[in-house]
Amino acid sequence: MRDDICMCRSYPDMSKSKGQCSVRYVEGNPASFNTLLKLSKQKIDSIVLAGLEDLPPKLADAQLISSLIQIQEAASTKWKDKTGFTVVSPLNFTETKQVADHLISEGKSLPVPISLDVLLPAELASGILVQVTGAPVLDVIFKDLMSEPGSEIFIRHAAEFGLVGKGPIKTYEVADILRRHGETFLGCVAFITHLSPAPFQDTQGRQELCYGPSWNERVCVH
Amino acid sequence: MQISEASKERGSFKCPIVVLADVDKDELEERVSQDSEGLGLRIFTRKGCTHDPMDLKRVAAATAKYVIWLEPEEDEISVAARRACAIASLKALGAGHDETAKMVVQTSHDSMKSAFQLTDVPLAFRTPPPKERRRLDVIEMYEEENFDRLLAQSALQPGLSAIISDVLQHNIGPEFYVSHAHDFGGELYSTARRHFDSAAVCGVFTPGADPQFDHGEVILNPPDDTVLRKEDRLVLLCNSEKQAVAKAEPLPSSGIWVNDVQREHVACQSENVVVLCFGEESYTDSGLVDSIAMFAPKGTNVTIVAKSVKSITTHA
Numbered sequence: 001m002r003d004d005i006c007m008c009r010s011y012p013d014m015s016k017s018k019g020q021c022s023v024r025y026v027e028g029n030p031a032s033f034n035t036l037l038k039l040s041k042q043k044i045d046s047i048v049l050a051g052l053e054d055l056p057p058k059l060a061d062a063q064l065i066s067s068l069i070q071i072q073e074a075a076s077t078k079w080k081d082k083t084g085f086t087v088v089s090p091l092n093f094t095e096t097k098q099v100a101d102h103l104i105s106e107g108k109s110l111p112v113p114i115s116l117d118v119l120l121p122a123e124l125a126s127g128i129l130v131q132v133t134g135a136p137v138l139d140v141i142f143k144d145l146m147s148e149p150g151s152e153i154f155i156r157h158a159a160e161f162g163l164v165g166k167g168p169i170k171t172y173e174v175a176d177i178l179r180r181h182g183e184t185f186l187g188c189v190a191f192i193t194h195l196s197p198a199p200f201q202d203t204q205g206r207q208e209l210c211y212g213p214s215w216n217e218r219v220c221v222h
Numbered sequence: 223m224q225i226s227e228a229s230k231e232r233g234s235f236k237c238p239i240v241v242l243a244d245v246d247k248d249e250l251e252e253r254v255s256q257d258s259e260g261l262g263l264r265i266f267t268r269k270g271c272t273h274d275p276m277d278l279k280r281v282a283a284a285t286a287k288y289v290i291w292l293e294p295e296e297d298e299i300s301v302a303a304r305r306a307c308a309i310a311s312l313k314a315l316g317a318g319h320d321e322t323a324k325m326v327v328q329t330s331h332d333s334m335k336s337a338f339q340l341t342d343v344p345l346a347f348r349t350p351p352p353k354e355r356r357r358l359d360v361i362e363m364y365e366e367e368n369f370d371r372l373l374a375q376s377a378l379q380p381g382l383s384a385i386i387s388d389v390l391q392h393n394i395g396p397e398f399y400v401s402h403a404h405d406f407g408g409e410l411y412s413t414a415r416r417h418f419d420s421a422a423v424c425g426v427f428t429p430g431a432d433p434q435f436d437h438g439e440v441i442l443n444p445p446d447d448t449v450l451r452k453e454d455r456l457v458l459l460c461n462s463e464k465q466a467v468a469k470a471e472p473l474p475s476s477g478i479w480v481n482d483v484q485r486e487h488v489a490c491q492s493e494n495v496v497v498l499c500f501g502e503e504s505y506t507d508s509g510l511v512d513s514i515a516m517f518a519p520k521g522t523n524v525t526i527v528a529k530s531v532k533s534i535t536t537h538a
Contacts (some may be wrong), residue, residue: 020515021515022523024526027529030498030527044496046380046494047495090369119369130290131398133324133373136437141427152517170476172419179412181447
């Protein structure tokens, strides 16, 4: 397909339901700026860069950076919805993360807020492997977290549990509130930026938390 | 780096590390040296075959406290053969005879679910049954579609990737531990979990009857009225082993106001997800889309962009 003629072609007759979500297919070059321009007209909450594991590691990371630059450019000029979105991607080298974080940081003044969520598959796999080697009992725990019928980790708004506006609350009180709803309180995410969430630093039972009116206050549960 | 962090936090791996690989020794040495710079680990490299008993003997694998066997990038049948030979070789060399040894075998898929019914890890380990009791523990870690699931969850919940990385990797954040030195027999889970003021209590772990062959059972997020047995231990998320020790005095009870708090749904997830598919022309994103569908709330819209939609829909 030539990039300069028709970049994106939708296939509405191929749309279908999958689980509780609807899926539609668009033919277009994912590496092309024109593809992003076409997408910039719709509401987007997250953009996932998939299939990068098929590329050599350094090339995959280079593609992430390249796509991030294009996304920022589109966001600075053409993006219709201004609420912001997250770019989610695998990443192979921590050095690349520093470059990506720099781009995100420099892009703070863009009219559309963009955050970045990256997963380093090799580091995750190594981390699990090493933890299980040192403490085999963790094997069972990780398998539960990773398997389909097992437990999952979720992030929820503090407001969902009525925590906002009540002044200082003890963490064990937060834990008790969440237990009443069948969930377990793991910690807090002080979502200042995607770069520096502060999860779990407030798990001390006696520490007091204070959830303000900002929608950014979130708790992490499973 | 993970080994370096684990040795600091859990006290494991405080011993020399030998890397055995069937690649050029100079290349291996350079790579290892580069990756381990500044980590303070004693690492030795050897060229050799990871399932050859002679090469395993040369690096004293049978007397190693930990052996981590990484799956080669080959077809399933070749991998199964090499893996079985590696496990059998270690047993033949006497691993676990004099001292406790742990072997972690990394696999891309659960070896017991192979369509070809190849020699899986448990079969290689238990066959033939040992004449004498051996202190060798073999654990299989398989990846399956884990990464697609993690990517999908991160796409739906911005910020989750940092949490996942914190929990799964050894770094400054918390890790999973299991409580010790406290008998919770007869206590309710709701009471037992109040004995930790610096840890998130996540669940209950019950050790297996024979730890060598049964690694036990875990129930994460159990009901509060679960009655614990004497052998049960609590699963904790905390920063160090010290925080996994139960306090003698439990935390005080919460105020009555806690019972009156109502839950209201507040959207915290992505509802419009775009998936840009890179990689091979024949790449199919069905694994990722399946994972998104598994976690997505009702009404989520997914847009898949690829060079060739036909190749995707053929495989979906």
